[in-house]
Amino acid sequence: MTAAIATCTPSATAALQAWRPRTAAAAASRRSCRRRGLPAHAGLLGLFGSGSSTPQLANDEEGEALRAWLEQRGLPPQQLAAVVVPGAGRGLAATKPIAKGEALLRLPLELVLTPAAAQQRSCLRPLLEEAEAAGRPLPAWSVLALFLAEAHAAGATGDWWPYLRLLPEQTGCVLEWSEAEVGWLRGSQLHEAALEIRAAADASWQEMQPLLAAAAQRGLAPPGAFDRASLQSAFAMLLSRLVRLASLGGNSGSSSRGSGSGSGSGSSSSSGGSGPAEPPGTEALLPFADLLNHGPSCTSHLDWSAQDAAVVLRADRKYKAGEEVLVSYGDKTGGELLLSYGFAPPPATNPHDGVKLRLSLRQDDPVRDWKAAALARHGFAPSQLFPLRMQAAPWELMHYAGMCVAEVGSAADADSLAERLFRQDDFPRELQPVALEAVIRACQAAQQAYPSSLDADRAELEALQQQQQAGGGSGSGSSGAAPSRRQQVLQVLIYERQVLARTIFILQQELRDVKRLART
Ligand SMILES: C[S@@+](CC[C@H](N)C(=O)[O-])C[C@H]1O[C@@H](n2cnc3c(N)ncnc32)[C@H](O)[C@@H]1O
Structure with missing residues (x-):
C-alpha cells in the first residue's frame, strides 16, 4: 500500500x-x-478469508426453509445456490457453468418487495394510504422499514419469516457503530457522510412518530413492533440490502412516494453537495437475490427486465460451477462500502x-x-x-x-x-x-x-x-x-x-x- x-x-x-x-x-x-x-484487481480472492476459492453450499435448515418458501412463492429453478462465504456471510454460487451475458437469476415480481408491495401488506396500510392521499406520503425506505419491523415482530407466525430469519443480526453498517467508532472517521469526508446517514435515520424515525401515534390510537400496531431499536435495525438492514431497480417504476417508485434517504446497493451516494438528482427507479428488497455479495470490479447489476417480467442479473463474465457470483453495489470507495455495508475491500482490489x-x-x-x-x-x-x-x-x-x-x-x-x-x-x-x-x-x-x-x-x-x-x-x-x-x-x-x-x-x-x- x-x-x-x-x-x-x-x-x-x-x-x-x-x-x-x-x-x-x-x-x-x-x-x-x-x-x-x-492495479489489476484480485477479483474474488479478497472475499475468501480462508483462501479457498470454492465456497461451501449452505445446506442448513434455514437455507432449506428459504428455498421452500421461495419456490412456493413462484421462484423458478435458478442457476445459483446459497453458499457460505468466510468473512462475508452468505452468498450465491453458480450451480453450473455460466456464459458471459447469460441471465443467471430471475426473481418474479411476487418476490420483489417494493415500497408499494410493503404498504399493501402492512398493518399500517390505512394510515399510509391516508398520508399519501393527504400529499404527505412516508418516504420509501420508512415504509419498508415499518414493514420489516412488523414482519420481525410477527416472527415465525409471519409470512416472511423464512426470509427474515436468514438476515444477519448485525450488518456492520454505520447505523450500528458506536459514537467512538464514528469518531475514528474524523478528518475524512466519510465522517460527514456517516453523520448524514445517522441523521437521516433519526429524522426518518422522528418523521414517522405522528403515524405511529395514530396507529397506537387506532389499535393498528402490534405491541412493541415499532420501537426505536426495531426501526433502527430495520434501517440498518435496508442500508445494507436495499437495491435500486433503475428500470422499475418512476423516480417515486411504484407508489407516489419519494425514495427516502437510504443508500443501499446500487443507489448513489448522497454526500456530494447538492449532487446529481436522485436516480430514477424503485428501491426494493429482493429475497434470494440479496444474498449476492459485492465484487468491486464487477460490472453487472440487478435490474428489472420488463421483457422477462422479473428482476434479472446478467453475468458480466463466465463463471465455473461452484464459483461465487458477485454483483456490483455501485462504483463505491472502500469508505462508502464500509459505511453502508460494513466491509471495505482491500484498495488494491477496488x-x-x-x-x-x-x-x-x-x-x-x-x-x-x-x-x-x-x-x-x-x-x-x-x-x-x-x-x-x-x-x-x-x-x-x-x-x-x-x-x-x-x-x-x-x-x-x-x-x-x-x-x-x-x-x-x-x-x-x-x-x-x-x-x-x-x-x-x-x-x-x-x-x-x-x-x-x-x-x-x-x-x-x-x-x-x-x-x-x-x-x-x-x-x-x-x-x-x-x-x-x-x-x-x-x-x-x-x-x-x-x-x-x-x-x-x-x-x-x-x-x-x-x-x-x-x-x-
Ligand atoms: C446484500 S447483503 C449480501 C448477502 C450477505 N452476505 C448475507 O449473508 O446476507 C450485503 C452484506 O453482505 C456482506 N458483503 C457483501 N459483499 C461483501 C464483500 N465483498 N466482502 C465482505 N462482505 C461482503 C456485507 O456484510 C454486506 O453488508
Whole structure:
C-alpha cells in the first residue's frame, strides 16, 4: 500500500489531464472518472478469508426453509445456490457453468418487495394510504422499514419469516457503530457522510412518530413492533440490502412516494453537495437475490427486465460451477462500502477506491452569488465533493476550481465562463495555474484535517494485522476471518491520504508544465 506514491512516474502523461479538450459526447458523461494505470484487481480472492476459492453450499435448515418458501412463492429453478462465504456471510454460487451475458437469476415480481408491495401488506396500510392521499406520503425506505419491523415482530407466525430469519443480526453498517467508532472517521469526508446517514435515520424515525401515534390510537400496531431499536435495525438492514431497480417504476417508485434517504446497493451516494438528482427507479428488497455479495470490479447489476417480467442479473463474465457470483453495489470507495455495508475491500482490489475532495466557493468572494448561480445552471452546488482516485479525477474538478478562482465582473461574465468551462470544455489558459494551485491547496488542507499522522495509522494497522495473524484479532464480521472495524477504518483512511498525496504530486507536475508552457 505504501508503494503507490514512491513509484509514481513524474511525467506529464501521468497527470490527471484535467485540461485536455474533451468531446461533447465525453462531456455528456461528465460524472465519470478517468481511470488509468490501476492495479489489476484480485477479483474474488479478497472475499475468501480462508483462501479457498470454492465456497461451501449452505445446506442448513434455514437455507432449506428459504428455498421452500421461495419456490412456493413462484421462484423458478435458478442457476445459483446459497453458499457460505468466510468473512462475508452468505452468498450465491453458480450451480453450473455460466456464459458471459447469460441471465443467471430471475426473481418474479411476487418476490420483489417494493415500497408499494410493503404498504399493501402492512398493518399500517390505512394510515399510509391516508398520508399519501393527504400529499404527505412516508418516504420509501420508512415504509419498508415499518414493514420489516412488523414482519420481525410477527416472527415465525409471519409470512416472511423464512426470509427474515436468514438476515444477519448485525450488518456492520454505520447505523450500528458506536459514537467512538464514528469518531475514528474524523478528518475524512466519510465522517460527514456517516453523520448524514445517522441523521437521516433519526429524522426518518422522528418523521414517522405522528403515524405511529395514530396507529397506537387506532389499535393498528402490534405491541412493541415499532420501537426505536426495531426501526433502527430495520434501517440498518435496508442500508445494507436495499437495491435500486433503475428500470422499475418512476423516480417515486411504484407508489407516489419519494425514495427516502437510504443508500443501499446500487443507489448513489448522497454526500456530494447538492449532487446529481436522485436516480430514477424503485428501491426494493429482493429475497434470494440479496444474498449476492459485492465484487468491486464487477460490472453487472440487478435490474428489472420488463421483457422477462422479473428482476434479472446478467453475468458480466463466465463463471465455473461452484464459483461465487458477485454483483456490483455501485462504483463505491472502500469508505462508502464500509459505511453502508460494513466491509471495505482491500484498495488494491477496488478500482473505485479513493477519497472525496471538497471544493467550495469562497465565503468572502464578492461575486459568490453570481458564481453560485452560474454553477447551479450546470448542476453544481456552491460547495461540492469530487471523487479522487489514485490516478484519476473527474474532469469537472479543475473546471469547478476554475470557477472558484476566476475574477468575474458581472453575473453575465460568470455565466459565460461557466458555459465555456462546462459546456465547451474550453479552459482559459490564464486560469490554469491558479486553478491547479487551488486544488493542490484543497488537497493539502484535506491531508492536514486527519487528526493522526499517516505513519501512526500505518503502524497501528500493521500491529493489528500482526495480532490478527497471531490469532488475537477480533473480527467484526460474520466470521472471525474478517478484519476488525478499526482495521478497516485505518485501511480506508490510509488509502485516502495516499490518494491525496498522489494527486498533489501529479498536480504539482502539471503546474510546472503549465508554467513552463506559459513562459514559451
Ligand atoms: C446484500 S447483503 C449480501 C448477502 C450477505 N452476505 C448475507 O449473508 O446476507 C450485503 C452484506 O453482505 C456482506 N458483503 C457483501 N459483499 C461483501 C464483500 N465483498 N466482502 C465482505 N462482505 C461482503 C456485507 O456484510 C454486506 O453488508
